[in-house]
Amino acid sequence: MKKNAVFFLAIVLSVTLLLTACSGGSKTNDNEGGEKGGNTKETVKTGDSNETSEITMWIHPYLGADRATENEQMFKDFGDQFTNETGVKANIQLIPWANRDQRMLMAFSAGKGPDIVYLVIDHLAQFGTMGVLEPLDSFIPEDVKKDYNESSLQSTTLDGKIYAIPMLQTVNPFIYNLDLLEQVGWDTNKLPETWEDLENLFEKVKAAGKIGFLYFGGENANLSFYTWMWQAGGNVLDDNGNVVINSPETQKALNKIAEWYKKGYMAKDSVTLVGGNQIDPIWESGDCALMVGGSMDYITGAKKTKFKIDVGMPTKDKEQAIFGTVGGWSVATTSKNKDAAVKLILKVTEKENMKLFLEKSGFLPPKKSLTNMFDNEPLLSKLVQNTVYVKPGIRHPAGRTITTAIMPPVWQSVMLGEDTVEGALNKVVEPINKAVADSMSIKTE
Structure with a gap:
């Protein structure tokens, strides 16, 4: 037409x-x-x-x-x-x-x-x-x-x-600090493959007074939460555009992020950490075992570290996935x-x-x-x-709005103890539905 x-x-x-x-x-x-x-x-x-x-x-x-x-x-x-x-x-x-x-x-x-x-x-x-x-x-x-x-x-x-x-x-790769892994007794020839492996590593690192991993809590969901949600088998929308954010799988991923934060596996300011000037000094200090994402310059060598690094494969709960x-x-x-x-x-x-x-x-x-x-x-x-x-993220016209504007308060409120996992996810169902409806109203005939 x-x-x-x-x-x-x-x-x-x-x-x-x-x-x-x-x-x-x-x-x-x-x-x-x-x-x-x-x-x-x-x-x-x-x-x-x-x-x-x-x-x-x-x-x-x-x-x-x-x-x-x-x-x-x-x-x-x-x-x-x-x-x-x-x-x-x-x-x-x-x-x-x-x-x-x-x-x-x-x-x-x-x-x-x-x-x-x-x-x-x-x-x-x-x-x-x-x-x-x-x-x-x-x-x-x-x-x-x-x-x-x-x-x-x-x-x-x-x-x-x-x-x-x-x-x-x-x-957004899993980048490991091999020197720190060796220091805490982890076999660097066998990087973590599951969430259970990660928790074992984080416990060793915490016992050494170091940081388990850097969570980019101040970034959008692509760069922070979605990788963990997908690994648990969750999603925001199904193939028909229906909101499925409050599934048991997504609840599990959100609960795990909050649990790791409260156990002290993450940097204290992980709730609001963003890439670049905030993340780089922490990573370059050598006091952190894992960074998921971050600057590709560490991979290409444009940015140097005093410690050896390696790239691992995505970990797995229900499935392997990465943004x-x-x-x-x-x-x-x-x-x-x-x-x-x-x-x-x-x-x-x-x-x-x-x-x-x-x-x-x-x-x-x-x-x-x-x-x-x-x-x-x-x-x-x-x-x-x-x-x-x-x-690649949410393949939907509302994807950008959901990912950048709606999702961040979900993990931030739960990590800070201001809301429950189920409560935080329930609160975004209506805004996501509205974003989906608004985005479809622009469809031309």
């Missing part, structure tokens, strides 16, 4: 306000969406792409703000390859991470957005529901689909349709040459081009054919092994 332009613009503006409100107080680290850099000074231009002669692709400073020029040139080189093969110009535009939601929404509402945008799961769910993204199943060759890890392609699939072609993957991001390229429904747009994406995500991008950026490969690219780097290789257990 043809969309009503005035109605659509009203929807866009209302969602823009919602996103602004939700993102204003949130904190991100380099594991969420690949947002490694700050703002850039690039001028963002929007405009229609000529149907046959030009495809516009919006990229971001994936290598960090200090390497924006290198970042842009790399993608322009990819674009030149595409142009040489197709005769269609690739108009590569570098835009900052800041306010990109609003930029995309306003551009799409005016019908002058780019042909190609980079999205992670929460944006994908929002824009896919709004009807501004083109399903890509029929454009992607079968051999390309088969080369992607199942977890990465599933992450960009909504209602059975692929809305983005993956470019990168991340994980991670999948970022990929989507095509706007307003694109006048969708076939060429997909061909540009396929060129950018071609094996050798993707490999170059991943080597420069430090992100992980979503393709099976690149699984071995970090075999000579033990820590990065273990991160790649972790990717099969990745869950």
